[in-house]
Amino acid sequence: MTAYEDLTAHARETMALGQIAGRLGWDQETMMPRGAAAQRGEEMAAIESVLHARRTDPRIGDWLAAIKSEDLDDVGRAQVRHITRSFERANKVPADLAATLARVTSTAQGTWAEARSNDDVAAFLPTFEEVINLKRWEGQALAAGEDVYDAMLADYEPGTSGADLAEMFNEMRPELTALRAAIIAAEQPKRLEGRFDESKQMKLTRQLAKTFGYDMSHGRVDKAVHPFSSGSGLDVRITTRTSETDPFNCLYSTIHEVGHACYEQNIDRAYLLTPLGQGVSMGVHESQSRIYENQIGRSRAFTSWLYTQMVEAFGDIGLDDAEAFYAAVNRVNDGYIRTEADEVQYNLHVMLRFDLERALMSGDLAVGDLEAAWNDRFAADFGYEVDKPSNGVLQDVHWPVGLFGYFPTYSLGNVYAGCLNDAMTQAVPDLDDDLAKGDTTAATGWLRSNVQTYGGLYEPRDMIAKASGMEPGPKPLLAYLNRKFSDIYKL
Amino acid sequence: MTAYEDLTAHARETMALGQIAGRLGWDQETMMPRGAAAQRGEEMAAIESVLHARRTDPRIGDWLAAIKSEDLDDVGRAQVRHITRSFERANKVPADLAATLARVTSTAQGTWAEARSNDDVAAFLPTFEEVINLKRWEGQALAAGEDVYDAMLADYEPGTSGADLAEMFNEMRPELTALRAAIIAAEQPKRLEGRFDESKQMKLTRQLAKTFGYDMSHGRVDKAVHPFSSGSGLDVRITTRTSETDPFNCLYSTIHEVGHACYEQNIDRAYLLTPLGQGVSMGVHESQSRIYENQIGRSRAFTSWLYTQMVEAFGDIGLDDAEAFYAAVNRVNDGYIRTEADEVQYNLHVMLRFDLERALMSGDLAVGDLEAAWNDRFAADFGYEVDKPSNGVLQDVHWPVGLFGYFPTYSLGNVYAGCLNDAMTQAVPDLDDDLAKGDTTAATGWLRSNVQTYGGLYEPRDMIAKASGMEPGPKPLLAYLNRKFSDIYKL
Numbered sequence: 001m002t003a004y005e006d007l008t009a010h011a012r013e014t015m016a017l018g019q020i021a022g023r024l025g026w027d028q029e030t031m032m033p034r035g036a037a038a039q040r041g042e043e044m045a046a047i048e049s050v051l052h053a054r055r056t057d058p059r060i061g062d063w064l065a066a067i068k069s070e071d072l073d074d075v076g077r078a079q080v081r082h083i084t085r086s087f088e089r090a091n092k093v094p095a096d097l098a099a100t101l102a103r104v105t106s107t108a109q110g111t112w113a114e115a116r117s118n119d120d121v122a123a124f125l126p127t128f129e130e131v132i133n134l135k136r137w138e139g140q141a142l143a144a145g146e147d148v149y150d151a152m153l154a155d156y157e158p159g160t161s162g163a164d165l166a167e168m169f170n171e172m173r174p175e176l177t178a179l180r181a182a183i184i185a186a187e188q189p190k191r192l193e194g195r196f197d198e199s200k201q202m203k204l205t206r207q208l209a210k211t212f213g214y215d216m217s218h219g220r221v222d223k224a225v226h227p228f229s230s231g232s233g234l235d236v237r238i239t240t241r242t243s244e245t246d247p248f249n250c251l252y253s254t255i256h257e258v259g260h261a262c263y264e265q266n267i268d269r270a271y272l273l274t275p276l277g278q279g280v281s282m283g284v285h286e287s288q289s290r291i292y293e294n295q296i297g298r299s300r301a302f303t304s305w306l307y308t309q310m311v312e313a314f315g316d317i318g319l320d321d322a323e324a325f326y327a328a329v330n331r332v333n334d335g336y337i338r339t340e341a342d343e344v345q346y347n348l349h350v351m352l353r354f355d356l357e358r359a360l361m362s363g364d365l366a367v368g369d370l371e372a373a374w375n376d377r378f379a380a381d382f383g384y385e386v387d388k389p390s391n392g393v394l395q396d397v398h399w400p401v402g403l404f405g406y407f408p409t410y411s412l413g414n415v416y417a418g419c420l421n422d423a424m425t426q427a428v429p430d431l432d433d434d435l436a437k438g439d440t441t442a443a444t445g446w447l448r449s450n451v452q453t454y455g456g457l458y459e460p461r462d463m464i465a466k467a468s469g470m471e472p473g474p475k476p477l478l479a480y481l482n483r484k485f486s487d488i489y490k491l
Numbered sequence: 492m493t494a495y496e497d498l499t500a501h502a503r504e505t506m507a508l509g510q511i512a513g514r515l516g517w518d519q520e521t522m523m524p525r526g527a528a529a530q531r532g533e534e535m536a537a538i539e540s541v542l543h544a545r546r547t548d549p550r551i552g553d554w555l556a557a558i559k560s561e562d563l564d565d566v567g568r569a570q571v572r573h574i575t576r577s578f579e580r581a582n583k584v585p586a587d588l589a590a591t592l593a594r595v596t597s598t599a600q601g602t603w604a605e606a607r608s609n610d611d612v613a614a615f616l617p618t619f620e621e622v623i624n625l626k627r628w629e630g631q632a633l634a635a636g637e638d639v640y641d642a643m644l645a646d647y648e649p650g651t652s653g654a655d656l657a658e659m660f661n662e663m664r665p666e667l668t669a670l671r672a673a674i675i676a677a678e679q680p681k682r683l684e685g686r687f688d689e690s691k692q693m694k695l696t697r698q699l700a701k702t703f704g705y706d707m708s709h710g711r712v713d714k715a716v717h718p719f720s721s722g723s724g725l726d727v728r729i730t731t732r733t734s735e736t737d738p739f740n741c742l743y744s745t746i747h748e749v750g751h752a753c754y755e756q757n758i759d760r761a762y763l764l765t766p767l768g769q770g771v772s773m774g775v776h777e778s779q780s781r782i783y784e785n786q787i788g789r790s791r792a793f794t795s796w797l798y799t800q801m802v803e804a805f806g807d808i809g810l811d812d813a814e815a816f817y818a819a820v821n822r823v824n825d826g827y828i829r830t831e832a833d834e835v836q837y838n839l840h841v842m843l844r845f846d847l848e849r850a851l852m853s854g855d856l857a858v859g860d861l862e863a864a865w866n867d868r869f870a871a872d873f874g875y876e877v878d879k880p881s882n883g884v885l886q887d888v889h890w891p892v893g894l895f896g897y898f899p900t901y902s903l904g905n906v907y908a909g910c911l912n913d914a915m916t917q918a919v920p921d922l923d924d925d926l927a928k929g930d931t932t933a934a935t936g937w938l939r940s941n942v943q944t945y946g947g948l949y950e951p952r953d954m955i956a957k958a959s960g961m962e963p964g965p966k967p968l969l970a971y972l973n974r975k976f977s978d979i980y981k982l
Contacts, residue, residue, distance in 0.1 A: 016537035019530070020511060023518065031522065035708035036726035039510070042764060046507035050541055217526035235527035273533055 003066035004076060008274065010063075011083055014054045015273045019231060021047045026230040026237055030222045041106075052098065055090040075276065078457050082275035085158065092141050101134050105402040112400035119388045121371050128400065129367045132360055135402050139361060149361045152405035156282040157412060159459050162358055165408045168415065169351040172474045177381055179482060180344055184334070184383075186489040189327030194318050198242040198250075204313050205240055205254040208306075212292055213444040214238070214258045215265050227253035229260035229289075232279075233272045236264045247310070248329065252293055259292030260285055266448045267455035281460035282406065286413020287420060288447060294343050294414075295421040295480070296443050300326050301435035309438070327488055334384065336391035344481055347414060348381045353396070353407040361404055418477025419468035420451065494557035495567060499765065501554075502574055505545045506764045510722060512538045517721040517728055521713045532597075543589065546581040566767065569948050573766035576649065583632050592625050596893040603891035610879045612862050619891065620858045623851055626893050630852060640852045643896035647773040648903060650950050653849055656899045659906065660842040663965045668872055670973060671835055675825065675874075677980040680818030685809050689733040689741075695804050696731055696745040699797075703783055704935040705729070705749045706756050718744035720751035720780075723770075724763045727755040738801070739820065743784055750783030751776055757939045758946035772951035773897065777904020778911060779938060785834050785905075786912040786971070787934050791817050792926035800929070818979055825875065827882035835972055838905060839872045844887070844898040852895055909968025910959035911942065 001009075021044065028040055064084055072080065108127045115124035139148035149162045206221055214221075219231075224239035231237055238257040242250045263279050271277035279285040296302055304322040306329075311317060319325045332342045338349035356373055359365035365373060374393040375386045386392035398406055425431055427450075428442045435443070450467040457463075464472045485491070492500075512535065519531055555575055563571065599618045606615035630639035633646075640653045697712055705712075710722075715730035722728055729748040733741045754770050762768035770776040787793055795813040797820075802808060810816050823833045829840035847864055850856035856864055865884040866877045877883035889897055916922055919933045926934070941958040948954075955963045976982070 012533075013537045013540065016530075016534045017541065020515065020534050020538060023515070023534075024511065027514065027518070031711065033707065033709050033711055033726060033728075035706070039507075039725035039764065042503075043507045043511050043514075046504045047511060049504065050508065215526070216524065218524050220522065220524055234530035235524060237524075273530065 002070055003063040004070050004072060004080070007060065007063040007067065007083060008079055010054070010057070010060065011079070011275055012273050014051065015275070015277070017047065017051055017054070019233070019235070019273070021051065022230050022232075023235070026239075029224040029226070029228070030239060045102075048102070052090065052095070055086055060087045075271075075457065079275055082456055085154075086275070089142065089155070092144065093138055094141065097134070097138060097141065101138060101402060104130055104134055105400070108400045108402075109397065112394065112397065116390045116394040119390050119394070121389045121394060124394065124400070125367060131400065131402055132367055135404055136361060136363070139404075149358050149405060152361065153408070154405075156406050156409050157460055158281060159461055160283070160408075160412070165354060165412070166358075168474055169347075169354060169408075169411070172347055172411075172415075172478065173351055173381075175478050175482070176344060176348055179485060180332070180348065181383070182491050183332045183344060183485055183489050186491060189331055189488070190319060190324060191331060192248065192317065192319065192325075192328045193245075194314075195244050196247040196314055196317075198244055200313050201242045201247050201250045202240075204247075204309060205250050207309070208251055208254055209238070209258050211438055212255060212258045212296075212440050213262055213448075218265055219261055221254070227257050229257045229264070232264045232277055233267070233269075236261045247314075251306075252297060255297040256289045256293040259289035262292070262444065262448070263288040263452045266452035268453050271455045271457075276456040278456060280454075280456045280458065280463055282409035283412035283416055284451070284460050284463055286410055287416035287464065288413075288452065290413050291417040291420055291424075291447065292444070295417060295424075296435065296440060298329050298343070299432070299435055301432035302438070302440075303329050304436050305438040330484070330488055332485070332489075334382070336378075336386060337395055343414075344485055345382075347411045350407050350411040352377050352381065353398075354411075357399065357404050357407065415474045415477050416464045416468075416472060418474065418480055419464055419470055419472050420447065421480060422470070422476045423450075423468040493561055494554040495561050495563060495571070498551065498554035498558065498574060499570060501545070501548070501551065502570070502766055503764050505542065506766070506768070508538065508542055508545070510724070510726070510764070512542065513721050513723075514726075517730075520715045520717070520719070521730060536593075539593070543581065543586070546577055551578045566762075566948065570766055573947055576645075577766070580633065580646070583635065584629055585632065588625070588629060588632065592629060592893060595621055595625055596891070599891045599893075600888065603885065603888065607881045607885040610881050610885070612880045612885060615885065615891070616858060622891065622893055623858055626895055627852060627854070630895075640849050640896060643852065644899070645896075647897050647900050648951060649772060650952055651774070651899075651903070656845060656903070657849075659965055660838075660845060660899075660902070663838055663902075663906075663969065664842055664872075666969050666973070667835060667839055670976060671823070671839065672874070673982050674823045674835060674976055674980050677982060680822055680979070681810060681815060682822060683739065683808065683810065683816075683819045684736075685805075686735050687738040687805055687808075689735055691804050692733045692738050692741045693731075695738075695800060696741050698800070699742055700729070700745055700749050702929055703746060703749045703787075703931050704753055704939075709756055710752055712745065718748050720748045720755070723755045723768055724758070724760075727752045738805075742797075743788060746788040747780045747784040750780035753783070753935065753939070754779040754943045757943035759944050762946045762948075767947040769947060771945075771947040771949065771954055773900035774903035774907055775942070775951050775954055777901055778907035778955065779904075779943065781904050782908040782911055782915075782938065783935070786908060786915075787926065787931060789820050789834070790923070790926055792923035793929070793931075794820050795927050796929040821975070821979055823976070823980075825873070827869075827877060828886055834905075835976055836873075838902045841898050841902040843868050843872060844889075845902075848890065848895050848898065906965045906968050907955045907959075907963055909965065909971055910955055910961055910963050911938065912971060913961070913967045914941075914959040 024040070024044060024047070032040060060083065064080070064087065067080060108131050111127045112124055115121065136148060139152050143151035147162060153160055153162065202223070209221055210216065218234050219236045219238065222237070222239050223241055225241065227240045229236065229238045238254070238261050240250055240254040240257065263285060267277055303326040307322040307325040310325070319328055330342065332344055335341060338346065341349055352374070355377070356365060356370065360367065360370065371389065371393045378386050378392065424443060424446050427446050431443055434441065451463060454463060458466060461472055515531070515535060515538070523531060551574065555571070555578065558571060599622050602618045603615055606612065627639060630643050634642035638653060644651055644653065700712055701707065709725050710727045710729065713728070713730050714732055716732065718731045720727065720729045729745070729752050731741055731745040731748065754776060758768055794817045798813040798816040801816070810819055821833065823835055826832065829837065832840055843865070846868070847856060847861065851858065851861065862880065862884045869877050869883065915934060915937050918937055922934055925932065942954060945954060949957060952963055
């Protein structure tokens with residue numbers, strides 16, 4: 001066997017074990033009996049320890065060295081690029097630091113949940129300080145003298161820097177705050193109100209999943225506290241949630257997760273259980289979930305069809321026609337919570353976090369000053385004060401569990417979705433006619449063959465550039481948002 | 492750290508990984524999307540390969556050698572006994588043989604299922620010959636010059652030999668065939684007939700599981716094609732099945748699996764994720780499932796309560812009173828299929844398989860002669876001819892997947908349950924009064940504190956001897972069966 005064959009056989013088994021760890025995570029959120037948590041913790045630790053040993057296996061270094069003399073095609077070079085990155089990353093972080101981080105962030109999640117439910121920032125500060133110190137230590141190990149935050153970004157979005165993102169956000173912020181202000185000052189459309197049977201929501205949500213091309217023979221839809229997508233290849237499962245008074249939460253969570261899941265399901269099967277057989281980055285992943293959810297799912301054309309489905313499922317839903325339904329789906333509300341934000345305000349929530357986490361990691365912002373910094377920035381961008389920490393600095397689980405550099409990939413996903421949407425609407429001229437019939441085949445088919453099928457073959461920005469035919473940037477997204485919301489709100 | 496601490500820490504992680512493999516098996520039968528099978532095959536192979544490497548880790552040999560000079564208590568010695576057995580077993584089988592067996596038996600399962608559905612023995616013979624040759628090769632490696640079949644038994648029931656079992660079966664066979672003949676000649680009680688809503692069956696089955704002490708906070712009940720119990724410690728899940736015309740199948744499958752599951756749930760939590768934290772053998776495991784299902788679940792006292800639950804759930808069930816219900820639950824029917832057999836005939840099915848598999852392994856019976864040998868023996872014990880292979884030699888999955896030495900543990904479980912039942916009825920004088928109220932607490936409590944809590948601490952026969960206060964043997968079971976069925980059938 002060649003070194004390349006040895007290396008990829010090893011990586012394949014590691015990938016299979018990684019899928020198992022993911023499946024355990026799914027089980028934990030959906031099926032696991034509540035008394036099993038302690039045992040599951042040990043099981044997860046055991047498989048993570050196996051995975052860590054495999055990722056740092058010194059034979060990988062030998063194989064990578066030997067491969068330099070082997071002749072590889074594009075696919076082979078991409079596989080080697082992913083494996084090299086993972087191997088170097090795993091070896092940069094000392095094993096005892098990795099173990100301490102795993103233990104501390106696991107405990108921190110509980111401390112944070114408690115602090116959030118009591119709106120008690122002070123109770124979380126000592127733990128948070130420990131998490132931040134450990135993450136900075138890890139960041140320094142990863143950065144090896146370069147920028148710490150950039151090194152963290154590389155875990156989620158290789159090829160992007162803090163400076164790139166700052167430039168992107170600087171372009172977006174004034175336009176979005178201006179659009180937001182104009183909308184808030186305009187007349188608000190009617191909300192969706194009433195009570196909606198939750199089993200009917202689940203029935204409609206499963207139908208929507210299929211409408212967007214989700215393959216139920218390689219997936220399933222369950223309820224969980226948080227919607228998520230899990231797994232790659234032949235077994236990609238999603239969860240959603242229901243609330244009797246808010247069916248949009250269920251339906252649009254499903255469409256969002258279906259976007260993630262279809263990306264994983266539609267990767268070229270030749271890459272199954274290889275490093276190329278997964279979405280290439282968080283940003284590109286989010287571009288798929290967002291374009292399914294927003295540019296397609298919240299379009300006037302598609303919501304006109306969805307309106308008929310809602311009326312069929314629930315009878316009179318208190319909105320006069322498809323146009324009123326379209327406005328209700330896209331209603332922009334004041335609110336503190338990122339996960340409940342609309343297309344216009346979502347990125348304002350993200351850029352607030354981006355600036356603060358970058359300052360935390362550089363040491364420019366002390367953890368003791370974080371709450372005040374959050375509240376000041378929120379008031380500046382949204383025009384009203386944060387009322388309590390659970391609506392402010394304590395709202396997200398990301399920082400407590402050590403995810404720094406993750407938030408900006410949400411906005412990157414929106415920006416990429418904007419670029420892809422421009423290209424998709426040009427490539428599929430009858431798109432709106434199809435969507436108005438509840439037919440997403442042409443749209444999802446274009447995304448499948450221009451993005452999803454490639455898996456990890458191209459670098460994230462290159463992938464979007466290749467698919468959209470443009471250098472990725474926020475202009476298409478901003479133009480789309482201005483167009484769409486100026487129309488809905490008659491600005 | 493002492494060698495013992497190193498050894499048991501290593502074993503603990505292996506146990507945790509083993510639990511993960513078990514959970515994947517559960518998922519495959521309950522939740523997995525049908526298109527995921529190929530990927531799941533690779534995932535299972537990956538975790539099995541990790542487990543095999545851990546079980547043969549040469550450090551285990553070093554630790555075991557070093558431990559000889561350490562001072563251990565009873566628990567420590569039992570842990571070391573289990574680990575030694577597993578280590579020696581894993582090292583005796585050459586890796587390439589183990590891999591070939593895994594591959595061949597996996598394929599054989601499909602070939603067998605196809606042959607069974609076509610009633611075509613000839614189509615399965617070449618594969619079956621390959622399986623048997625590989626199993627004999629493995630048996631010879633395990634036996635190291637001793638008896639091959641005994642070496643296979645040690646995988647399921649350490650401390651038992653083929654000769655022991657032959658003696659046990661020789662004592663049982665004449666009594667059981669005589670009892671069976673008398674029953675078949677007697678007047679048959681009325682059957683349960685009608686249609687029983689399957690969702691009501693599931694509701695009642697969950698209630699029954701709780702009635703028998705199954706802890707839902709550490710388990711769950713789902714439907715699957717085959718009923719089974721899966722997992723140890725804090726996460727022990729069971730499955731059952733429903734048939735509209737046969738609610739007994741659902742209810743008694745559940746009680747049976749609850750017996751297995753309670754054994755695993757009730758092991759001393761100090762043994763969690765250690766080699767002692769699992770049922771000690773297949774025979775002792777089956778003793779728990781059988782005593783729950785039969786001596787308790789099919790008793791006159793318990794069925795008098797179950798009758799009221801059935802009437803409450805389904806209305807008129809076509810049986811006049813609790814006594815008619817008791818007779819219907821215990822009705823002895825002619826039939827070819829082991830899994831559908833009653834308490835009297837079940838062991839006749841097992842001893843047929845025991846004699847044939849022992850002869851296959853010794854080489855006294857050629858695979859080409861197996862069908863004829865099966866049919867002759869069946870006619871001799873049951874008094875009528877096998878009508879087709881799917882009702883005869885092709886009915887069970889065990890041999891196709893390489894399980895030789897497994898069948899007799901079913902009867903051993905019955906025999907052990909007979910011993911335990913004698914001791915339990917003496918220790919719990921008001922047992923029937925409790926069971927007639929649907930209260931199994933005293934019975935299951937006795938089994939919990941006299942058997943289940945010990946997990947793997949004692950050797951299987953020692954465990955039964957300690958709990959029952961007698962040398963394990965078939966007499967109590969035979970006396971119980973004669974007593975019970977002479978009464979029901981007025982012999």
